[in-house]
Amino acid sequence: MVVIVDTVSATPVRPRHPEKVNRPDALSPPKPDWIRVRAPTTRGYADTRNIVKENGLVTVCEEAGCPNIGECWDKKHATFMIMGDTCTRACAFCNVKTGMPGALDANEPEYVAEATFKLGLKHVVVTSVDRDDLTDGGAEHFARTIRAIRARCPETSIEILTPDFLRKDGALEVVAAAKPDVFNHNLETVPSRYLNVRPGARYFHSIRLLQRVKEVDPSIFTKSGIMVGLGEERHEVLQVMDDLRSADVDFLTIGQYLQPTRKHHAVMRYVTPDEFAGYEKVAYTKGFLMVSASPLTRSSHHAGEDFARLQAARAAIIR
Template sequence: MVVILDTVSANPVRPRHPEKANRPDALSPPKPDWIRVRAPNTRGYADTRRIVKENGLVTVCEEAGCPNIGECWDKKHATFMIMGDTCTRACAFCNVKTGMPGALESSEPEYVAEATRKLGLAHVVVTSVDRDDLDDGGAEHFAQTIRAIRERCPATTIEILTPDFLRKQGALEKVVAAKPDVFNHNLETVPSRYLTVRPGARYFHSIRLLQRVKEIDPAIFTKSGIMVGLGEERHEVLQVMDDLRSADVDFLTIGQYLQPTRKHHAVMRYVTPEEFSSYETVAYTKGFLMVSASPLTRSSHHAGEDFAKLQAARATSSR
């Protein structure tokens, strides 16, 4: 269990989560045997870390404390997080720093494109913090990043994981016009848990966001994910599946919530691998082209391999 102080930034001067600092500790049950990963210590991991740092980039792999960082970085797979390392939201589950972000770095799209080239990525994932302070929520910066990658790495497919652009009129259209191959926006949890888990967001706005992507450009794959173990009921997870299918979402991910610090939302329970397998089976029967459901599933885990499967599934379904 990590502490609430900022241990990621080079010069920590404040808590990563000042809004949580005075909360009582939320204790979670011990991790079961199936929640185990190896410490990152391979040459591939070191090479990826060097390229990320040389280009002055932020990754969600580090900022969110992803358990799969060792595996992914060993394969030179990294999810770039643009628009800074500080989020304007304060979700109860997230380890990304909260506060008032700084100005956008105008050269960042080029830095991301160059890192994509150096890593030799066939498929790149780009996400961001929430930027409620910006008029367009950072939509134009997303679009510039997509275009920069296209120019420097024309063969690379691009997946984006966006914030919800809540109350940012025209923002979504800017991003979709840049034509990412995959548009991912995570619901994170079931609607009944939003007030405690994701209070700054609106469930049905997120559903509508995903639906609008398909209305604007049906060729773009859409994707969304939730965490389980936050107090949801099984029937609520099944309803989320139905809501996503009503929005024509192609790809669903379901993973176990892991508590970043004792000040974050507690893990209410650890969902068994058998339950994840059941969720995956049900989701496929509901019509998703691709489903990834396991304790360590994360939005960007195996993203490149999964994109190839998505393409194959669409080709098969259209015959």
């Protein structure tokens, strides 16, 4: 469950890329059987939906049409999206709203901590929109949120999924100093697709960010993920694996890109389950502690269970 805590409006910032348009009415091929999921109908899903509605919360799970919403909401898995629901960038794959962000809510870290407590979360994921308008990209807000959760829920493990903090010197260090258990930053795609898919980002800056986390605090698990089906070649995916391992990244996720609307980048092809299994096998041989590669893999899917497996994998190496 991805929950957005609302913020108060403030001075608007005009986004660099005002529209998320790869090309008008981009058409994707029909979804194959392996990418289809059943409509959610469980009691747990209904209970989570009621909590969301009763508290006036907005969820990316619904807005993005996440295929795992039924499973995750049934288990009350939660990923909190902080710093508002409006992004300063317009990546061609993402369905999050682009526009003029509001001011940060100084009380938001406490709200997130309280929600974590009420939901009884053993592992929580905190993400955000890009906030290029802020001098630190929202780094201190991330750090305050981590500290608030630690104070309210000391037994809860914390995973963060951050923006790239591009051109925000020192931002990464502020977040890492708050000591999240897992630091995730997604590359999203291979370098050759950045201009079309992630034009506001820089591939090697993202690699360096992940590497820097380990330099600041080697005890923090690092994690990154990409989508496939955007026109990449297999050898490019393998090169991404090598680049991430050179940065000592622990956990790799690979999932199928799904087009949110016709105004977003089209799906170039649907990668088969056998190909995903092949990627996972190769990634393990390259030294990742954890790999999740499947059509429905998403960054925060099974995050709690995966964290336990990460801990066990590291412990096995130490022994």
